[in-house]
Amino acid sequence: MQHRIVVLGAGYTGAVAAGRLARRLRGEDVSIRLVNTEPDFVERVRLHQLAAGQDLTPRPFDEMFAGTGVELTLARVAAVDVDRRAVTVDGAAGREELAYDSLVYALGSGWNDGGVPGAADHAHELASRPGALRLRARLATLEAGRTVVVVGGGLTGLEAATEIAESRPDLDVALVVRGALGDWLSEKGRGHLRKVVAGLGITVHEHRTVAAVAADRVTTEDGTAVPADVTVWTTGFAVHPVAAATALELAPDGRIAVDATMRSVSHPDVYAVGDAAMAAGPGGEPLRMSCASGVPMAWQAADALAARLAGVKVPEIAIRYFQQCVSLGRKEALVQFVTAGDRAKEKALTGRTAALYKELICRSAVWGVANPTMGLPSRRRRVARQDHRDAVPAEATA
Structure with missing residues (x-):
């Protein structure tokens, strides 16, 4: 029986998590379904360019995930029942229910x-x-x-x-x-x-x-x-409302409470990443809602889930910050270097050099979606043989 993994949301974090899982686990052991409302990847960090009249390069998921085994379902998530391990979605064919054994919740945030x-x-x-x-x-x-x-x-x-x-x-x-x-x-x-x-x-x-x-x-x-x-x-972001209607334990701001491996503290078969999750960074301070936080959270969640399914040691990465990159039009930018805890250092790049640096960061983020192993070993692990419909590995509940 294949272990059923459902990933909700295909922004930076959901798409990275799905692709990384596909490259960590064997297709005969797991099925990976990615649920998203749109058929192509949205570069959220470029939406100000789109609003200003520029056209962005289309990035269809069918091309990005070709040959990986990730199945895309175009639908809107209506509800998540974490006790029954089922997701209700509304798609072109109407309402349907998707059962899962492991869930990666990456529905992100909207405007506030x-x-x-x-x-x-x-x-x-x-x-x-x-x-x-x-x-x-x-x-x-x-x-x-x-x-x-x-x-x-x-x-x-x-x-x-x-x-x-x-x-x-x-x-x-x-x-x-x-x-x-x-x-x-x-x-x-x-x-x-x-x-x-x-x-x-x-x-x-x-x-x-x-x-x-x-x-x-x-x-x-x-x-x-x-x-x-x-x-x-543009005063801030609000978490997607679906999480609030579940039995998941939430932080005061509505984000899903997770441990160091991005696993829900209340439901061990659920992982949450990106803006949807309340995770601790350097010094125990909450990670801010950003692509800079979300992508390493997705790496951590995918690697931890794959390791638990394979019955091997669960890795943990230290999520920290390096810089804040701000486009100031097409010709100018500011790259503010920061401490691990996201406090400004005196060092900063400015001008055309910073604009080129920021563009490289944006392109690297898209490359990371299509190449989610980021140069790490891509050997696929066999899932430990047990009935994952009813239980998770003993290590996962320790």
Whole structure:
């Protein structure tokens, strides 16, 4: 009997986990089903480029997973019953139920409007391809002199504001940030960011919190009205709601609580990776929602699951940070080097060199999806012979 592995979500983490499992385990021993709503891979780190009018290279999963044994199911996940080990999905053929022996939950996150009045009705989001395409269509209708306000001064907000300002210099672009612009960066990083933002003509409203969004403006907590023909909301991400409807133990923010091997602390046949999981990084601090965290989490989960099924020693990797890469349009970027715990060092790359570095990182991320072993030994392990429908290896429950 094949051990049935179901992977939910084919973003960076789900796609990497599925491909890595396929290269770690023998096809005659396991079946791997990848459930996703779209037939091709979405480069989430490039969605600001898509919104600004650039066309991204299509990356169909049928090509990426050709010959691996990974089966793609195009459907939306409606529910997960972790006690019955079953996933309910809605696809072209209607509703169906997928049984599993091991589950990898990688449904990720979506945009978070923070409950701010009017945000859900009037603001655009960049957390999904449909959202980026809607923003792209809206920007295309704007005449010269119209205003675009980006709310949020994190990585997504900076990339969105600079990309739009560079591609549409005829628009008035503004950025509203809660603290100081780039206040988490080194002195060198902050200085370069301010130089680029000023050069692109972006107006920055610092130390402002948006309290309401309307069709033609955003209003800050101090009552200041900032004109906005288009508002782009980038203040953070919210976890996918499916997890909250399961019996899985969750962290206070709704992410699935996992151990060092990305296995659910309440259900040992479930692994969670990426933005869906609350995992500890250096110093016990929670890993932030990001591709930089999610990909090594996917490596860890796949390797741990494969090892447990094969009855061999379970590896553990130390997940740490090295840099934060920020595109500032197509010609500029900032690479802020950080400590293992994600605190800025003084060292930073800027300018064209940083732009080339960031592009290399983006391309490497896609390469990692299609080549998930990342140069590690790819010998496929035989699954230990036991009835995995009813039990997991003894080590998995230790």
